Amino acid sequence: MKYISETENINSMNKIIPKGKLLIVGGHEDKGEVIGENLTIHRKKKSKSHFEILGALISKIERAHHVIEIIASASSIPVEMEKLYIRSFKREGFTQVGIIRVENKKDAKNPLSIKRVQGAHAVFFTGGLIESALYKGRIKMAKGFNLIKDIIVDTHFIKRGRFARLAHAVTLNPSCLGIGLEENTALIISDGNKAACMGSGMVVLIDGSKIGKTNIHKVNTTTPIVVENLKVSIIAEGSCYLLKERKFIP
Numbered sequence: 001m002k003y004i005s006e007t008e009n010i011n012s013m014n015k016i017i018p019k020g021k022l023l024i025v026g027g028h029e030d031k032g033e034v035i036g037e038n039l040t041i042h043r044k045k046k047s048k049s050h051f052e053i054l055g056a057l058i059s060k061i062e063r064a065h066h067v068i069e070i071i072a073s074a075s076s077i078p079v080e081m082e083k084l085y086i087r088s089f090k091r092e093g094f095t096q097v098g099i100i101r102v103e104n105k106k107d108a109k110n111p112l113s114i115k116r117v118q119g120a121h122a123v124f125f126t127g128g129l130i131e132s133a134l135y136k137g138r139i140k141m142a143k144g145f146n147l148i149k150d151i152i153v154d155t156h157f158i159k160r161g162r163f164a165r166l167a168h169a170v171t172l173n174p175s176c177l178g179i180g181l182e183e184n185t186a187l188i189i190s191d192g193n194k195a196a197c198m199g200s201g202m203v204v205l206i207d208g209s210k211i212g213k214t215n216i217h218k219v220n221t222t223t224p225i226v227v228e229n230l231k232v233s234i235i236a237e238g239s240c241y242l243l244k245e246r247k248f249i250p
Helices: 050-055 078-091 111-119 163-172
Strands: 022-025 067-071 096-099 122-125 151-154 177-181 185-190 194-199 202-207 231-236 240-242 247-249
Touching (some): 022 177, 163 177, 163 202, 177 185
Parallel strands (some): 067 122, 151 177
Antiparallel strands (some): 177 202
């Protein structure tokens, strides 16, 4: 899976056997306290809290028995984010919450960290804050954790106007499916393929498999990028999407 900037970019593997569910959250979920922004949003559908969405992922045993690991390397303020999520998880009854620090490739290969990930019921990656990219050279992607293949994820997608950024990333990687998640919205991916939408917002899917003409590989850093035949789909709660087949299920 490839995440843009504030999350991680995941390399593709020839064969991946899913070992669990992957939950992707769009951002600004209700953590039980106000930090930074205090928005009044009028919606037809009530927002789900972060823990309602998380409950769909790990709800078979009591919360106190769950082992949750937090990785905040995507944030520019990781220590503050770690403290915030530890408080939020513990307030909701998740008492076994740990921190895994991943700041470089050496940290990512640390046998102790790998063992902790393998033994966790859930691993939570926090987000961060960055600018949108509209021109060549603004997107940076790096190796990550091989959680799923041929996917690019961008969060806070609607509020922060990130369509151009995700379209840019998909155009650079046309074999990948772009997933843009609105805040208070999530995808639960089962068996590495079936993505079910949850929450009060939408998920925008950008398919670059049939891209036509584009100048992305020729332009300089001051020339806008153009691209032909990007396919865009929108899903919301109650609908699903098959990632490998690129097929919408209402």
